[in-house]
Amino acid sequence: MLRVAVVGSGPAGIYAAESLVAHGPAQVDVYDRVPCPYGLVRYGVAPDHEKIRSISASLAKVFDSPDVRFLGNVEVGTDITLEELGARYDAVLVSSGSSAGRGLGIPGDGLPGSFTATELVSWYCGHPDTRIDAFTDTARHVVVVGMGNVAVDVARILLRPADELARTDVPPHVLDVLRASPIESVSLVGRRGPAEARWTTKELKELGSLTGVDVVVEPAELAVDAAGEQRLAAEPGARRNLDVVREWAQRPRAGASRTLRVRFLQRPVRVLGTERVAGVELERCVLDGHGGATGTGETERVEAGMVVASVGYRGVAVPGLPFDERSGTIPHERGRVVDAAGEPVPGVYVAGWIKRGPSGVIGTNKHDAHETVATLLEDAAAGRLPQPGGTGDALELLASRGVHVVTWSGWRAIEQAELALGESLGRGRTKIVGRDDLVAAALRAAGA
Ligand SMILES: Cc1cc2nc3c(=O)[nH]c(=O)nc-3n(C[C@H](O)[C@H](O)[C@H](O)COP(=O)(O)OP(=O)(O)OC[C@H]3O[C@@H](n4cnc5c(N)ncnc54)[C@H](O)[C@@H]3O)c2cc1C
Numbered sequence: 199m200l201r202v203a204v205v206g207s208g209p210a211g212i213y214a215a216e217s218l219v220a221h222g223p224a225q226v227d228v229y230d231r232v233p234c235p236y237g238l239v240r241y242g243v244a245p246d247h248e249k250i251r252s253i254s255a256s257l258a259k260v261f262d263s264p265d266v267r268f269l270g271n272v273e274v275g276t277d278i279t280l281e282e283l284g285a286r287y288d289a290v291l292v293s294s295g296s297s298a299g300r301g302l303g304i305p306g307d308g309l310p311g312s313f314t315a316t317e318l319v320s321w322y323c324g325h326p327d328t329r330i331d332a333f334t335d336t337a338r339h340v341v342v343v344g345m346g347n348v349a350v351d352v353a354r355i356l357l358r359p360a361d362e363l364a365r366t367d368v369p370p371h372v373l374d375v376l377r378a379s380p381i382e383s384v385s386l387v388g389r390r391g392p393a394e395a396r397w398t399t400k401e402l403k404e405l406g407s408l409t410g411v412d413v414v415v416e417p418a419e420l421a422v423d424a425a426g427e428q429r430l431a432a433e434p435g436a437r438r439n440l441d442v443v444r445e446w447a448q449r450p451r452a453g454a455s456r457t458l459r460v461r462f463l464q465r466p467v468r469v470l471g472t473e474r475v476a477g478v479e480l481e482r483c484v485l486d487g488h489g490g491a492t493g494t495g496e497t498e499r500v501e502a503g504m505v506v507a508s509v510g511y512r513g514v515a516v517p518g519l520p521f522d523e524r525s526g527t528i529p530h531e532r533g534r535v536v537d538a539a540g541e542p543v544p545g546v547y548v549a550g551w552i553k554r555g556p557s558g559v560i561g562t563n564k565h566d567a568h569e570t571v572a573t574l575l576e577d578a579a580a581g582r583l584p585q586p587g588g589t590g591d592a593l594e595l596l597a598s599r600g601v602h603v604v605t606w607s608g609w610r611a612i613e614q615a616e617l618a619l620g621e622s623l624g625r626g627r628t629k630i631v632g633r634d635d636l637v638a639a640a641l642r643a644a645g646a
Pocket of ligand 1: 205206207208209210211229230231232235236237238239242243244247250272273274275293294295296297319348351511549550551552557558559560561563
């Protein structure tokens with residue numbers, strides 16, 4: 199019986215657990231630092247994308263197996279070390295995702311009112327580690343820097359009528375802020391042209407059809423160069439995206455109360471303001487013919503009370519494991535962690551975003567996790583796993599440290615508590631945010 203500790207209950211960790219027990223016999227403990235499972239499916243995918251969020255129902259089935267346990271509210275590296283896990287399991291599979299956001303790295307970045315998309319997304323998704331008062335006073339004008347789906351999510355959540363979001367599970371404090379929001383405009387800003395944008399057509403069209411929102415695109419900013427033409431010819435999705443923004447550029451304004459501006463060929467060079475964000479200085483760019491863009495020195499100032507950098511997610515180093523600072527990932531060979539010399543770190547594996555960086559859709563992690571599990575099983579069959587030397591269940595160790603582990607039945611109790619919260623507010627299921635409240639809901643069910 200192979201005993202494996204999986205670190206992270208996002209899609210990658212759960213797909214890995216599923217694959218391990220399918221190849222059985224194996225016992226898998228899936229740890230997570232938050233009391234709730236599913237990683238970015240719960241704390242990243244936008245609340246109004248219910249269909250995608252419903253993937254959690256199929257992920258949940260993995261925990262029906264008596265050989266898979268959920269152990270939430272346990273931070274590996276803090277509550278228990280990697281070495282302590284290694285001493286108690288045959289292998290440790292790290293699938294801790296990419297939880298840090300990248301900032302703009304320009305003067306003024308960091309002023310109150312400037313955020314990473316990670317911070318904003320964590321707030322509206324009700325992540326327990328986000329201060330609930332992080333966004334009490336939203337601005338009238340917001341600049342979102344980035345041209346990917348996360349930037350589109352952020353713009354949509356800020357612009358969408360709050361009553362429509364009341365039908366989702368957004369936490370009450372988020373709904374209150376969005377209801378009172380004075381937002382008049384959101385500008386989506388990108389350095390390159392429309393052929394280089396990384397969003398998907400479905401999400402883009404949804405953004406352009408929000409109730410009460412005018413969309414403004416400057417036709418002069420829709421430039422496509424030779425590299426762009428090549429991309430458009432090779433990627434039908436990029437062509438469809440261009441058609442969408444071209445149509446937006448033709449749209450007459452309807453006098454709506456909110457405006458979405460999409461600004462291509464604009465590079466933020468400075469966040470303006472002294473006490474807090476007052477605007478952004480943008481530099482006009484031109485395409486360089488090779489898929490990049492260069493600044494022209496011509497600048498303009500855009501008024502904004504809030505700036506959101508949606509320029510990528512980044513993995514965080516796991517104490518005791520090698521880490522590639524440049525890519526924000528753990529170096530590996532088909533999922534087997536390797537050190538700087540390329541030598542395997544015995545018994546340690548990686549899957550998901552911490553393995554390959556923040557790219558792909560949820561399903562991409564399935565294939566990725568399968569590759570890692572195949573490598574792990576290959577090593578097990580070849581006798582390459584170290585012998586676990588420690589005794590006792592990790593749960594005993596955690597209990598001795600006073601860690602309140604949230605098990606699967608505890609998570610089911612949290613779900614019931616979220617339904618009850620929603621009912622008390624006249625809404626559907628509504629997220630509970632505070633870590634203590636989540637743990638209390640889980641422990642109440644356990645009769646603790
Ligand atoms: C804002 C946003 C929106 C997205 N929307 C979509 C979408 O609509 N459709 C789509 O297909 N994909 C979407 N994605 C991508 C999708 O969410 C990812 O592909 C997927 O979640 C990555 O899976 P993962 O398991 O590698 O990481 P994650 O989902 O991040 O899971 C990692 C888990 O590890 C846990 N963890 C981290 N460190 C530790 C530790 N030290 N100890 C214990 N646990 C730890 C975390 O709490 C987390 O639960 C979105 C991503 C983002 C950022």
